[in-house]
Amino acid sequence: xxxxxxxxxxxxxxxxxxxxxxxxxxxxxxxxxxxxxxxxxxxxxxxxxxxxxxxxxxxxxxxxxxxxxxxxxxxxxxxxxxxxxxxxxxxxxxxxxxxxxxxxxxxxxxxxxxxxxxxxxxxxxxxxxxxxxxxxxxxxxxxxxxxxxxxxxxxxxxxxxxxxxxxxxxxxxxxxxxxxxxxxxxxxxxxxxxxxxxxxxxxxxxxxxxxxxxxxxxxxxxxxxxxxxxxxxxxxxxxxxxxxxxxxxxxxxxxxxxxxxxxxxxxxxxxxxxxxxxxxxxxxxxxxxxxxxxxxxxxxxxxxxxxxxxxxxxxxxxxxxxxxxxxxxxxxxxxxxxxxxxx
Amino acid sequence: xxxxxxxxxxxxxxxxxxxxxxxxxxxxxxxxxxxxxxxxxxxxxxxxxxxxxxxxxxxxxxxxxxxxxxxxxxxxxxxxxxxxxxxxxxxxxxxxxxxxxxxxxxxxxxxxxxxxxxxxxxxxxxxxxxxxxxxxxxxxxxxxxxxxxxxxxxxxxxxxxxxxxxxxxxxxxxxxxxxxxxxxxxxxxxxxxxxxxxxxxxxxxxxxxxxxxxxxxxxxxxxxxxxxxxxxxxxxxxxxxxxxxxxxxxxxxxxxxxxxxxxxxxxxxxxxxxxxxxxxxxxxxxxxxxxxxxxxxxxxxxxxxxxxxxxxxxxxxxxxxxxxxxxxxxxxxxxxxxxxxxx
DNA sequence: TACAATAATACAAACGTTTGTATTATTTTT
DNA sequence: AAAAATAATACAAACGTTTGTATTATTGTA
Numbered sequence: 007x008x009x010x011x012x013x014x015x016x017x018x019x020x021x022x023x024x025x026x027x028x029x030x031x032x033x034x035x036x037x038x039x040x041x042x043x044x045x046x047x048x049x050x051x052x053x054x055x056x057x058x059x060x061x062x063x064x065x066x067x068x069x070x071x072x073x074x075x076x077x078x079x080x081x082x083x084x085x086x087x088x089x090x091x092x093x094x095x096x097x098x099x100x101x102x103x104x105x106x107x108x109x110x111x112x113x114x115x116x117x118x119x120x121x122x123x124x125x126x127x128x129x130x131x132x133x134x135x136x137x138x139x140x141x142x143x144x145x146x147x148x149x150x151x152x153x154x155x156x157x158x159x160x161x162x163x164x165x166x167x168x169x170x171x172x173x174x175x176x177x178x179x180x181x182x183x184x185x186x187x188x189x190x191x192x193x194x195x196x197x198x199x200x201x202x203x204x205x206x207x208x209x210x211x212x213x214x215x216x217x218x219x220x221x222x223x224x225x226x227x228x229x230x231x232x233x234x235x236x237x238x239x240x241x242x243x244x245x246x247x248x249x250x251x252x253x254x255x256x257x258x259x260x261x262x263x264x265x266x267x268x269x270x271x272x273x274x275x276x277x278x279x280x281x282x283x284x285x286x287x288x289x290x291x292x293x294x295x296x297x298x299x300x301x302x303x304x305x306x307x308x309x310x311x312x313x314x315x316x317x318x319x320x321x322x323x324x325x326x327x328x329x330x331x332x333x334x335x336x337x338x339x340x341x342x343x344x345x346x347x348x349x
Numbered sequence: 350x351x352x353x354x355x356x357x358x359x360x361x362x363x364x365x366x367x368x369x370x371x372x373x374x375x376x377x378x379x380x381x382x383x384x385x386x387x388x389x390x391x392x393x394x395x396x397x398x399x400x401x402x403x404x405x406x407x408x409x410x411x412x413x414x415x416x417x418x419x420x421x422x423x424x425x426x427x428x429x430x431x432x433x434x435x436x437x438x439x440x441x442x443x444x445x446x447x448x449x450x451x452x453x454x455x456x457x458x459x460x461x462x463x464x465x466x467x468x469x470x471x472x473x474x475x476x477x478x479x480x481x482x483x484x485x486x487x488x489x490x491x492x493x494x495x496x497x498x499x500x501x502x503x504x505x506x507x508x509x510x511x512x513x514x515x516x517x518x519x520x521x522x523x524x525x526x527x528x529x530x531x532x533x534x535x536x537x538x539x540x541x542x543x544x545x546x547x548x549x550x551x552x553x554x555x556x557x558x559x560x561x562x563x564x565x566x567x568x569x570x571x572x573x574x575x576x577x578x579x580x581x582x583x584x585x586x587x588x589x590x591x592x593x594x595x596x597x598x599x600x601x602x603x604x605x606x607x608x609x610x611x612x613x614x615x616x617x618x619x620x621x622x623x624x625x626x627x628x629x630x631x632x633x634x635x636x637x638x639x640x641x642x643x644x645x646x647x648x649x650x651x652x653x654x655x656x657x658x659x660x661x662x663x664x665x666x667x668x669x670x671x672x673x674x675x676x677x678x679x680x681x682x683x684x685x686x687x688x689x690x691x692x
Numbered sequence: 693t694a695c696a697a698t699a700a701t702a703c704a705a706a707c708g709t710t711t712g713t714a715t716t717a718t719t720t721t722t
Numbered sequence: 723a724a725a726a727a728t729a730a731t732a733c734a735a736a737c738g739t740t741t742g743t744a745t746t747a748t749t750g751t752a
Contacts, residue, residue: 025731025732026731026732026733027732027733028731028732028733028734029730029731029732032731039729039730039731040730040731041729041730041731044730044731063737065737066736066737066738066739067736067737068737069737126738
């Protein structure tokens with residue numbers, strides 16, 4: 007039943023119409039070099055015969071695949087999916103497809119994936135480095151070979167030749183913490199993520215800066231840097247942090263929405279009233295916060311827009327003439343504090 | 350700075366070593382036809398010169414891209430992402446990449462995407478039909494042209510020539526509802542999704558069947574089929590359903606975890622005790638249910654495994670000799686009821 | 693040492709396009 | 723009506739591999 011039918015190719019159309027392959031090719035491109043009437047004949051015959059251009063052959067010939075490689079640290083993080091949606095939307099509208107790979111939080115896998123991208127399947131790369139990625143030599147190397155690249159999210163170090171899309175994590179967290187302070191909170195706990203991640207470092211800096219600015223003494227005991235890469239363990243880490251906490255915080259600033267929810271959950275279990283006794287702020291804003299009771303106030307990160315912007319910058323690079331000198335752009339998108347019931 | 354450097358190709362290696370391209374190609378393949386010492390020379394030189402095989406050329410020559418096309422109705426549905434993760438894992442381990450596209454819940458976009466897949470970029474397709482997809486002619490057509498295909502999730506109609514991966518939605522929902530009945534519940538509400546989706550139809554059937562079996566009279570007023578395709582509106586639909594509900598249900602069976610959470614949220618707001626006054630069961634089990642207070646009992650759908658299985662079946666098809674008759678397989682994976690605090 | 697058998701390599705076509713240049717057909721000009 | 727200009731098309735190389743067949747080099751055998 008399923009004999010793979012030989013695909014119709016330009017040659018078949020050419021033979022049928024008794025013209026050359028080149029003319030068929032140009033006719034389908036509506037190239038004015040071919041007579042109007044010939045173009046029409048070709049179109050009709052192509053349709054009749056069910057012609058489908060061979061993308062691979064086109065790519066080999068043109069040197070362009072019209073595929074954007076996207077490399078994210080993990081799939082099961084709504085933030086990355088949202089960014090991918092943004093990339094996809096922009097890319098689709100500009101006739102590109104996206105090929106997503108996950109580096110599974112591993113520097114080795116990141117390199118491995120890049121090597122596979124280097125085999126010519128993608129025209130350019132959008133990448134969020136893993137927390138393990140301390141050295142960006144592999145990125146610079148690839149860029150040096152002429153691979154267009156845009157980085158987003160967890161950028162530890164500027165990579166010359168690549169565009170960057172980010173938010174001002176420090177400022178966003180500063181604002182969130184200051185907001186709590188203005189609400190009269192003084193004992194503000196901080197729940198961060200793995201210390202190696204630049205974004206978490208910056209959010210921590212913002213926390214410290216806000217305390218500083220308002221002359222609140224930093225209390226180490228109120229701080230937790232979650233080490234878990236796995237949802238399952240985050241749960242336990244946060245639970246045990248609050249269980250062992252000797253001080254009663256009157257607010258908690260958390261670096262992800264999920265931390266925020268887990269925090270609220272833990273606090274509610276110990277009978278705390280939110281927000282009267284403890285206020286909570288999360289970070290991200292991907293729908294999770296609205297489901298919970300009480301709803302979670304959080305820093306809204308423009309994930310979708312980050313994706314769109316990244317795609318825009320990459321495609322701009324792809325359209326630059328090859329010998330032009332690429333001027334690196336750094337885009338910082340704005341965050342927004344969304345007030346909900348938890349504060 | 351970013352002059353695109355000409356890539357090293359087989360020809361360059363061949364010239365340098367004064368041997369033929371064919372020999373270089375075979376040497377890199379470790380083909381025993383080439384002398385051991387030559388192989389070694391080639392490997393060393395290839396490495397020295399920084400050779401990277403051109404995937405596109407390989408694909409054109411071999412007719413295989415080693416890319417699997419994945420078409421899902423939407424990205425912002427954790428279920429589909431989880432399936433994609435499963436596909437990706439299996440595919441990666443078998444040296445395939447995946448190219449994900451979204452049909453954005455539209456039959457037209459589904460067809461459009463398939464056409465673009467037909468251009469030879471993918472070796473096979475894994476697809477979940479949209480709710481709009483009433484007619485599967487486009488699928489049959491593509492299969493008829495020799496495109497290997499595996500369907501999952503929302504399969505309205507068997508498509509000959511494609512493998513199918515699904516769960517027994519009717520049975521799963523039957524069991525969930527029966528579980529509620531056995532807990533002494535009698536006024537069980539049903540919150541479903543868009544009626545056009547096969548999975549929701551089946552879950553509704555299971556609900557009815559369970560009521561029937563236990564001689565509970567079906568009450569239409571207790572049933573809501575959500576029509577929203579957007580998260581934002583689901584919220585309002587469910588809220589207004591319960592607001593206008595004249596009867597007090599003692600349990601609610603919902604067709605997705607999100608519906609389950611929204612239901613709990615709504616009920617809690619009206620002062621109901623969960624599970625004492627109303628029990629709630631969701632469907633899916635993708636982490637959401639565990640965050641909420643109380644945690645949500647739900648039908649656990651093996652999403653990741655569905656993806657793995659789909660990939661396995663597709664890759665099996667890809668490895669079949671082209672002229673062999675493909676025997677269609679239908680895989681039904683098991684669901685499991687996960688008891689949590691909401692029942 | 694000649695001859696076959698086998699090992700190692702080279703040649704060339706193929707995959708399905710695109711595109712620069714050469715050729716042929718048509719129209720315009722004189 | 724012939725030459726020139728232009729329009730339409732054909733030819734062939736290129737993109738970077740793979741792979742069947744032909745060729746050459748190296749063994750082993752008598």
